[in-house]
Amino acid sequence: MRRFNEAQEICRQLLARDPGHVQSLNLLGLMAQAAGDHRAAAKMFTKAIASDEVNAACHYNAGNSYQAMGNRSKAAAHFSKALALGMDAKAVGFILQSPTVTTYAGRIASKWPLPVTSVELFGSEGVAPLANDLFLRCAMETTTLASMRLEVLFGYARAELLRLASKPDQDDVDDDIVAFACALARQCFINEHVYAQTGAESEDAGALRDRLLQDLASGAAIAPLTLAAVAAYFPLHALPTADALLRRDWPAAVAGLLRVQLREPREEIEERSAIAALTPITNDISVEVMRQYEENPYPRWTVNPLTAFAADRARGRTVATADQRAERDILIAGCGTGSHAIQIAQVYPNARLLAVDISRTSLAYARRKTRELGLRNIEYAQADILELASIDRTFDSIESVGVLHHLADPLAGWRVLVSLLRPGGTMRIGLYSDLARRVIVEARDRIAARNYRATAGDIRRCRQDIFREADKWKPLIGAKDFYSMSGCRDLLFNVMEHRLTIPAIAAFLNEHGLSFEGFEPFDDPAVLDRFRKQFQGTADETNLDQWHRFEVDHPETFWDMYVFMAGKNAR
Known part of the structure; x- marks a missing residue:
């Protein structure tokens, strides 16, 4: 109601009884923000964070005040923390409220589905207003931004950055533009370069990539914007001789890009050799499913999946139950890239987890993320659920969510899991609904009729067809999986779905x-x-x-x- 004086008095009364009352400190900070006093606001948010360091909203609010004061490093640190603490799920909503994004989205919508020119969209300012939005940049580095409006805008921004990077002279390119280009390249890597591109754009991107490789081979200087623009179209780890990039000095934003697109994929290659094979994989469908997830590990995730329980435990609000503290054996049957197993490992820190998947590429990603988080109670192994009866082990609980319906015979796989469950044990199961997925069936029929294959090019073209008929396909366009290559392949192009x-x-x-x-x-x-x-x-x-x-x-x-x-x- 904007009755600030009364609200402030209530907050002060609460703080007199409880000096660390987070909601009151946060609210006082927001009111100071509204009054334009960002120094006082930041002070309040800092006190709130001291009482609750895993409060995502307080970190986000602090980031806004520090950005307003021009302290960009502190602002970025708080925004990144907010996203890591769960605000990644709300990032799209915050970004779409940005006046800059709203303005650009409106210009695109005014001509949709016809294209807009760079001048019509960006005018004389170019991408600078986007580049100056620190929360946007942090979000692009952190999580899949699942929004049709944002994807179309980012596609135009990528093409504009490609145009700038193709110019021979880049000495006048602002540092924020380079940092934005790196953030966009990281977003493209997270979504596995799922954005559509015109034929001319593809040619220009290929030419810039070839120029970068020539400069790398000759030892010539490489402009940071050139590297970022290439990385927005091609994964750096797939480029020949790309490791030579790691032997050069780069600005911090480029170093972060190289870590994500080059160092970490190299680490995952090393992780593969440490993955044991528990069962053979011989079923024809299982082999096809394995090939799919080797090519497109699923799901892609970057932020530590901190459970609500783990967050409350970090605040000291929750004490683990006897069941959560117990030593127990847990099977994650179909762990994918490890997010699920990591969440369970946080809730049951004394449990022994066996996490199996059919894809070594997915397991290598899971092992790297698990090692980064310092978790030691997860054993990863390659296995086919249909063959798990041969491992001669039983479990107190079994989790298999979103997996059984991709087997040749889901009920046969489920029977195997039941045989591994100890009497009195529990299982958590996730299966597709025949009624709910009618739109998926319709989309898959359309894909078959148009002869789209599960290739990167066809998936991009299929997605653009769906965008052009957005009103017809709202459930698909609203699905997060639609916004990455692996997610879209899992959603619409899966080799087997029951x-x-x-x-x-x-x-x-x-x-x-x-x-x-x-x-x-x-x-x-x-x-x-x-x-x-x-x-x-x-x-x-x-x-x-x-x-x-x-x-x-x-x-x-x-x-x-x-x-x-x-x-x-x-x-």
């Missing part, structure tokens, strides 16, 4: 002595409200028959997938 129904799941549970313990909490709390209202007085969240009837009426309910817990009866 979809199940709740009655089929219920029949399997009954047949194998498993009790349904409920679906995971929904992102939208209104789902449970609707469920309880539909079965007023008799609603039972563990009743699969009720859930089936509910899903028939609300087929979008399990758009991501069915994710649920099941218990194995003790014998």
